[in-house]
Amino acid sequence: MTSPDWGTGSAQTEWSSDLPWTEWNVGFSSIGLNHLSTEYVLIPVSATKSGIPYNPTGDTVQFAFMPTSTQVPQNTDWVAGSWDTDTSNVLYPYSAKCLVGPSGTINLGIGNYVIYIKITDNPEIPVLVGGQLSVS
Secondary structure, three states, rough: OOOOOEOOOOEOOOOOOOOOOOOOOOOOOEEEEOOOOOOOEEEEEEEEEEEOOHHHHHEEEEEEEEEEOOOOOOOOHHOOEEEEOOOOOOOOOOOEEEEEOOOOOOOOEEEEEEEEEEEEEOOOOEEEEEHHHHHO
């Protein structure tokens, strides 16, 4: 069995109060979130096995938000994520998502965080940097 090749797109939220955007934008490497808001943070994901697109939505996905780029996620830093599918996006048809905020899966304080995602596949368990989150 051939292992998948993994890649991530740029981090996004589902809601924006700035300029209009579409999920086709892959140029963002940093996103902002108000500390009073509860929103999904989405990381576009693509995977291939032997050069053929692979659907990772059956795999477990977890997120870690680390306050410094030198800090590595430990077992207790990982929180549950889930998947979204957008078949109209040919580059990144899948998005790993995590609900962040006071009513979310994780509530982060004001600051900047490196977003890590971990996808538990068999036999690989890739840990990828998905971008940076700025909580204001």
